[in-house]
Amino acid sequence: MIKVVLLGAGNVAFHFYEVFSKHAEIKVSQWYNRTLATLSQYKNQVEITDKLESISTTADVYILAVPDDAIGPLSTKLNLENKLVVHTSGSVSIHELNKKLRRGVFYPLQTFSKEAEIDFNNVPICIEALEKEDFKTLKKIAEIIESPVYKINTDQRQTLHLAAVYVNNFTNQLYRIAHEMVDTKHISFDILKPLILETAKKVETLSPYMAQTGPAKRNDKKTLKRHLKLIENPQHKEIYELLTQSIKKTHGR
Numbered sequence: 001m002i003k004v005v006l007l008g009a010g011n012v013a014f015h016f017y018e019v020f021s022k023h024a025e026i027k028v029s030q031w032y033n034r035t036l037a038t039l040s041q042y043k044n045q046v047e048i049t050d051k052l053e054s055i056s057t058t059a060d061v062y063i064l065a066v067p068d069d070a071i072g073p074l075s076t077k078l079n080l081e082n083k084l085v086v087h088t089s090g091s092v093s094i095h096e097l098n099k100k101l102r103r104g105v106f107y108p109l110q111t112f113s114k115e116a117e118i119d120f121n122n123v124p125i126c127i128e129a130l131e132k133e134d135f136k137t138l139k140k141i142a143e144i145i146e147s148p149v150y151k152i153n154t155d156q157r158q159t160l161h162l163a164a165v166y167v168n169n170f171t172n173q174l175y176r177i178a179h180e181m182v183d184t185k186h187i188s189f190d191i192l193k194p195l196i197l198e199t200a201k202k203v204e205t206l207s208p209y210m211a212q213t214g215p216a217k218r219n220d221k222k223t224l225k226r227h228l229k230l231i232e233n234p235q236h237k238e239i240y241e242l243l244t245q246s247i248k249k250t251h252g253r
Helices: 011-020 036-042 067-075 132-142 155-185 189-202 221-230 234-250
Strands: 002-007 026-032 063-064 084-087 102-108 125-129 148-150
Touching: 002 132, 011 026, 011 155, 063 067, 063 132, 067 084, 084 132, 102 132, 102 148, 102 155, 125 132, 125 155, 132 148, 155 189, 155 234, 221 234
Parallel strands: 002 026, 002 063, 063 084, 084 102, 125 148
Antiparallel strands: 102 125
8 A cells, every 4th residue: 555645735636635535555644734724624534734743754655736836845844854755746847856855746737626527547647756666656656546657757747738838728718718709799608619629639630730720721811800800809819810820830821
């Protein structure tokens, strides 16, 4: 059995606790958060604490599921030495963890919300460790929860995180803009959902380059001008023009 201590109470920590609890091979022996009330609903399921000095020193892995800026300072405050401590960030270097620790990264590349269920079969876990045995331990955890495993170094992970911002955060902002546009004309956003799903489905079998369609790729000038006239928000118009030019350049228009 692999004993884990979770540190943090955000979306990632919540989902890790949920999935670890489903597998007998992993035991969450303790859960730390600086605000204990956030964890109160779990007090009958796992030992909870808001005191760093009370953190167990007998766990196999300590997972820091905390904001990026807190990773380095928190790792320094831990009363641990030669213990495997990992963070879950896509953008923070493994070397920001304190040198007194055995350092690693256990990065789940997925968008997490407490309200949405997560199937970890579809959550790639990107692993980095300075020691071979620590990598094996982290890989074992990922395999137990049935996640795809990738050996990814810091430079690769930071680029992957940047790419994830494009495919997730930026596209979600475009959804929000589209939602606002149809709302002003009293049109249900639900009408667009099949298109959103089909667009995502396409890149499972086609490259994004091959999957591209639309007026910018065709250089349909009349449609592009018509769209720009319809857009009232200057910022939305700027985004439309920028993406249109990017598509044109990509496809040689």
